[in-house]
Amino acid sequence: AQKVTQAQTEISVVEKEDVTLDCVYETRDTTYYLFWYKQPPSGELVFLIRRNSFDEQNEISGRYSWNFQKSTSSFNFTITASQVVDSAVYFCALKGGAGGTSYGKLTFGQGTILTVHP
Amino acid sequence: GAVVSQHPSRVICKSGTSVKIECRSLDFQATTMFWYRQFPKKSLMLMATSNEGSKATYEQGVEKDKFLINHASLTLSTLTVTSAHPEDSSFYICSADRTVDEQYFGPGTRLTVT
Numbered sequence: 001a002q003k004v005t006q007a008q009t010e011i012s013v014v015e016k017e018d019v020t021l022d023c024v025y026e027t028r029d030t031t032y033y034l035f036w037y038k039q040p041p042s043g044e045l046v047f048l049i050r051r052n053s054f055d056e057q058n059e060i061s062g063r064y065s066w067n068f069q070k071s072t073s074s075f076n077f078t079i080t081a082s083q084v085v086d087s088a089v090y091f092c093a094l095k096g097g098a099g100g101t102s103y104g105k106l107t108f109g110q111g112t113i114l115t116v117h118p
Numbered sequence: 119g120a121v122v123s124q125h126p127s128r129v130i131c132k133s134g135t136s137v138k139i140e141c142r143s144l145d146f147q148a149t150t151m152f153w154y155r156q157f158p159k160k161s162l163m164l165m166a167t168s169n170e171g172s173k174a175t176y177e178q179g180v181e182k183d184k185f186l187i188n189h190a191s192l193t194l195s196t197l198t199v200t201s202a203h204p205e206d207s208s209f210y211i212c213s214a215d216r217t218v219d220e221q222y223f224g225p226g227t228r229l230t231v232t
Contacts, residue, residue, distance in 0.1 A: 033219040043156075043209055045223040052219060091161065097218060104150060104218055108162045 002027045002102045004094050006109035013082050014117050021077045021112045023092030029053075031097030034068065034075045039089040039111070048090075051075065053097070082116045089113050121145060122214050124224035131202055131231055139197045139227045141212030147192035148214035152221070153185075156209040168195040202231040 003026040013019045025034065036048040049059060051068050059066050063080045079086055092109040096102030121144040131137050141151055149170045154162040166187050167175040174187035184206075186198040195214075199206050212224045 037223075042225075043211075043228070044225045045211070047223075050219060095219065095221075104167070104215065105164060106152065106213070106221065107164070110161045113159075 002029075002032075002094050002096060002105070002107040004092055004107050004109035006090075006092055006112050008112045009110070010113040010115070012115045012117065015084060016081050017116075018078060018080050019082050019114065019116075021079075021090050021092075021114065023075045023077065023109055025073050025075065025092070025094045027094060027096065027100075027102065029096045029100030029102060031100060032102075033095040033097060035093040035095070035106075036066065036075075036077050037091045037093065039091060041088075045091075048077075079114075082114075084116050084118055087114055087116045122212065122222045122224040124210075124212055124227050126227060127225060128228045129230070131229070133203050133231055134201055136198055136200045137202055137229060139199075139210055139212075139229075141195045141197070141214070141224050143193045143214040143216075143222070146214070146216050148195075148216065149192060150215045151189060151195040152213045152215075153187060153195075153197050154211045154213070156211060156226075158209075162211060165197075199229065202229070204231045207231045 005024045032053045034051045038046040065078045067076045089111045091111045095106045123142045125140045151168040153165045156162045165180045168187045168189040170189045176182045189195040207230050211226045213221045215221045
């Protein structure tokens with residue numbers, strides 16, 4: 001069975017601070033995919049990044065960066081110089097790949113509510 | 119990019135009535151779609167996997183007679199909440215897989231049962 005843990009339920013920061021959202025996952029699949037989504041108050045999920053289990057290269061996109069560490073089963077997300085518009089719920093998710101017992105199924109973490117104060 | 123639509127975006131219904139929610143993939147064919155449910159301030163929970171041309175696969179604890187899923191074409195899956203009750207009030211989100219690692223989510227449907 002798959003499991004995704006986002007231990008931080010809520011984080012509150014002041015604008016321009018850096019913030020890291022933690023994500024730890026469990027899976028028995030050899031091939032799997034990791035995702036981060038942003039959910040603003042409207043409810044619509046906004047795709048942020050996708051990583052497959054064979055690609056541990058970290059990624060930076062503007063103020064966003066992701067650190068994938070297979071050795072610790074973690075896929076952490078950092079927002080640099082946070083802004084009020086970053087306030088939302090952030091979900092980490094795991095999907096099983098071909099040949100695995102959880103093929104195609106997406107498992108979400110509990111979500112982290114990020115509030116950025118002006 | 120690929121778009122998945124849901125209709126309606128909001129619905130209010132009376133207890134005991136049935137409600138149908140549509141999920142459409144607008145620019146690709148999806149043999150597999152998924153239905154999720156989200157309670158306020160909670161995570162998304164997978165309810166069922168909708169397979170085109172065959173029966174849906176329900177997750178443990180989800181009543182298949184309560185939540186009827188039909189995937190009649192490669193671009194449309196429907197979720198019908200039958201005999202809705204206030205505890206069925208929730209945010210329902212669908213997703214469609216373009217490939218195994220590429221899924222697109224609908225904007226969600228907020229159901230309120232009075």
